[in-house]
Amino acid sequence: MINIRQALLVGGVHGNELNGIFLVKKFEQSRFRHLIQRSHVKTSTMLANPGAIAICQRYVDLDLNRCFRAPDLSDSSLQGHEHTCAKAIAQTLKHRSPDFLMDLHTTTANMGLTLLLGSHHPFNLALAAYLCEGNEWIKVLQVTSTQADGRLRSLCPLGLTLEAGPIAQGTFDAHLFFKTEQTIFKILDYINAWNQGKPLTTPNTLTIYDHIETLDFPRSATGDIDAMVHPQLHGNDYHELHPGDPLFMGFDGKVTRYEGPNTVYPVFIQESAYLEKGIALYLTTRRHVSIPDISSL
């Protein structure tokens, strides 16, 4: 039976995502430390990128959450701030050997609380189903393995990334702060009950949104952005987008429509940090999966 004795809660992989940073800072205070301890699971905390946190920027040199690929971690020629940071974190993880990892992020997109699972391990799926039940504002997003590559969560198969939004970089959202905190508590309670051989009742299905396509902004011949996300799409993460629905609006008001054959569900609509990556939004499809029996794990 799997036994999750050590959990690790990480904030500040991106230095301007304040909600997660200040949740970790809260739990690092002695008067709040007990909140993330359970009888059968110990939780430690980590602020991943103190250099970026100090300047309230996503990163110093480059995106830390793309630096955890195995070849990069062992490449001594990679010496920038975030590569050095990633190697130190990987060492710490080897030392602490957490069984479960929670990585706290925020997004400027209207994605409520989105779970990105570290793997499709049956325990992760069961936990996600437990968290989603009765909580319409919690969603599970599955990106491709190439996209997940290099992420911190790839270092620990049990666990997840929690994205909370919409929150502008460098700002707080108190409402989402406490919702994220409650979700962390529920995760720890779930693990704790499991460890005691008394697993909490878990729904037998889960809805997952699978990334199928990445859309850039429309561009001019010279590569300049030529259109914005359409006002009707703005903030409509996880809502149905039908063939023919508006996607973009040009600076001249011209509308670009979605021309795919099927209904899709856009997410990360206008995530600010994705602008430099040439990403305006993701398209996903929705599926319902059965939760495997985890009693024999």
Next chain:
Amino acid sequence: MINIRQALLVGGVHGNELNGIFLVKKFEQSRFRHLIQRSHVKTSTMLANPGAIAICQRYVDLDLNRCFRAPDLSDSSLQGHEHTCAKAIAQTLKHRSPDFLMDLHTTTANMGLTLLLGSHHPFNLALAAYLCEGNEWIKVLQVTSTQADGRLRSLCPLGLTLEAGPIAQGTFDAHLFFKTEQTIFKILDYINAWNQGKPLTTPNTLTIYDHIETLDFPRSATGDIDAMVHPQLHGNDYHELHPGDPLFMGFDGKVTRYEGPNTVYPVFIQESAYLEKGIALYLTTRRHVSIPDISSL
């Protein structure tokens, strides 16, 4: 009679405020240039901080919109990116000698379209009254002269800063893009009619919000931020805040209330760029001013 022959439209004083940058880029294209020309007023454009725009950051070294103080502009020891930039802009303004300046900004606060007037020149007041009439989402904010010091708009007494929000840094808002554009067109139409001796009908009163206090986040003994903007206040720019109403919520849920004696109107609630300046929000009071007769100007 004052005669406004040359208008200047500026975007990109802050490199991550995309709506204004792309409005200027639009009007710099030959197919759109005519949109900002009028029979009796010529409009030129400027992208103020190309270095910051290229990296989609507010600034390279420091906030450009604090670099326009007269002593700084003539201080040859100030050589950083933005100081150099400010001096070049001041030279350009001397050369082009615009009679009217519009400076386009965005804010993460929910401030609709906010006008910050370059001065309380009667023409500015009359124009603002004209723009506000029937448009509840346009407000006029007056900051203290110390706060206005160093701003680009201080270089041209006729004109204004347009703040549009809420827009996360590094993102577009198509709805506010076209509202801002329409407002620019109305400004130019107003000036054009004035120049022809046929001033447009202007209301005789205007509502102004006057800055009275700047509030930082509550802090711990060690200077760390100790609370967030309260969920009830979040996004409530320009709404009444009464004595006893919640202002902040601690990371432990503890509420800090407004203890001032009178009703006030908070603005710039959680402007992301103000975090580093130790500003959580501004408090303002509201007053109604009479518009002076401008027919003899």
